[in-house]
Amino acid sequence: MFLHVRKATNMYRLLRFHGIYHTELSRISERYPFSRSLAKVTNYLPAIERQEYLQDTNNDVICSATLAQPQPEHSMDTQIIHSSSANTLDCDNAAATAEILDVPKVRVTPDLTMEKTALPFEEIPGPAILKLWEKYWKYVPLLGTQLFCSLLINRFTQGRLNWNRNITPLQYLFNEYGPIVRIHGPIAGNIVMIHRPEHIAEVFKQEEDSPIRxxxxxxQHYHLHYRKYRLPGPFSMQGAEWTDVKVKLEKPFTQQLSQYFDRLELTSDELVQRIRKIRNRQDEVPGQFIEELTRWSMECFSILMFNRRLGFLESTGLNxxxxxxxxxxxxxxxxxxxSRCETGFQVWRFFETPFAKKLFGACDVIDSVIGKYIRQAQNKVRHRTLTPLDDKDTMAEESSPILEKILFNERIHPDDITTLLMDMIVLGVQATSNCQGFLLYYLAKNPRVQRKLFEEIYPILPNRSSTLNEATLKSLPYLKACLQECLRLRPAFPYITRVLPKTINLHGYTIPKGTYLIMANQIAARREENFEDPEKFKPERWMTNNDNPEYNQEFSYLPFGHGVRSCLGKSMAKMEMMLLTAKLIRExxxxxxxxxxxxxxxMVNVPNRPLRFRFVDRD
Ligand code: HEM
Known part of the structure; x- marks a missing residue:
């Protein structure tokens, strides 16, 4: 009896997977009385449904998840039982499968009620992690924050998702459950994870004026509660509040860049020179070379924001x-x-933990520096408004630093600017220096690519003292391709998140409005379907002409995100990285x-080993 119920259960689930429910089932069974399996399903239907109900209410999706392995097209035109469907049964046994294969291959003519419909959201495969604690612990590094939010906080923070991501468990989830995975907490907070470019494209197609992520x-806690500022920070602001600020920032952030080109180039030259001082007799730089890159990235940021070189790359070292x-x-x-505070359980929500104290102390130092330069800019702007402008001053005003522009032209409150700059430093500057570290690593590991890049750069920089300008930098397609390839393999942020603004169908499942989506950008960019030899560093793949693109890259390569919430510092970061790489490879x-x-x-991808490069002079 038990075995029969089990076999019949498998059959029942398979039919349900194909969208055939109770009423249809009885009807089909009446029409095909010779089918032993169908008869079993109907005979044991009450028992099965009771069992399924219990399972559903227990949140244990292990079986139904595996049963519901993604089958994109659920056409009722297809034979209801066929071998590929049988393969989808994970928790079956051989006998049950054989039993299923016994069923005559019946073509079910659909009626209107059995039309191709998307499977319900609950059917999306995924682990029932909170039910199975031993499984849950394995995911803590990945999901701790989200789960905690889901359990305790989500309802009280209007669903703001916080999330600590780690590539390995996510890849594991896709391997285990297929290209669309649902993780659900018992109280709130469903998360759906995807990686296929066509799914990512579908999500972005829904994007409206103010996407939420x-x-x-x-x-956010530091800004709003610790320092009592008004804004939660650029990464946490949502809706119209952020759109208004972003519009004001975008112009100075992109259009002002050109005027800083020379000073950014000088900063690259400073690092080139500094390497001579810090390398040893084997031409090897110290293991903490990433810190040098952080200094370079921070110096670039100070030039652009404060119009000042703060001396991060002083060749004599820093006091x-x-x-x-x-x-x-x-x-x-x-x-x-x-990174530590965002990982696992967010105990800092209840009291100020030692980690939170250290973070806030460090943020206070950055905050005071930003505050100082904002006050100086305010004084300058105040002085300028009191003094009538002559022509020279008008020019000076036009070329004034981004900070003055957003204070004076855009009238953003000084406290709000502090909040914005703080997050940009903590995340944007770190993203740039770590991506630059990876780029140098890939060049070091691929001497053929490096040689080709040198051959491209040399005619533009024939002498050590030669300089670049924006036009010559843009005329280096192989350099750009190297950067693109590095960002494909090691994007700073391996995931992009969004809250779905409308209900959509993905992969045959209904995803309701309001669902959190994790788009695994790094996984997409490393799949064979999207890029040939995906693990290889091959800048040539980006050199194909646009009329004949080798790949449909648009949604399988998103290192700076997409749409209105894409990276604000994209142009800045790209210019800085291309400039420094050109100078280093020339030298x-x-x-x-x-x-x-x-x-x-x-919080950003960082190299997991010291960057002990050798910088060997070329001339
Ligand atoms: C190589 C360096 C960088 C990479 C790879 C990078 C990547 C990203 C990504 C993937 C996002 C999320 C986009 C989305 O959700 O669609 C983002 C957002 C953002 N980035 Fe960057 N970033 C970099 C450097 C910078 C720098 C230098 C700054 C500022 C100085 C910056 C400022 C921002 C800001 C403010 C946002 C939030 C934008 C919004 O929500 O509308 N980033 N970045």
């Missing part, structure tokens, strides 16, 4: 008490503790002799 709660040294120390500390042959470097997720 996950924020960074600890930074520990100096402002640049304190900023770098604070930035490194903030990065470490930001040095870069080598790396140690174990392969992978990435670790610390």
């Amino acid at each position: 996950s924020g960074i709660d600890i930074l 520990v008490a100096s402002e640049p040294a304190r900023i770098i120390e604070a930035l490194t500390t903030a990065h470490v503790y930001l 040095y042959r870069i080598e790396y002799d140690y174990a392969d470097i992978g990435s670790r997720y610390m």
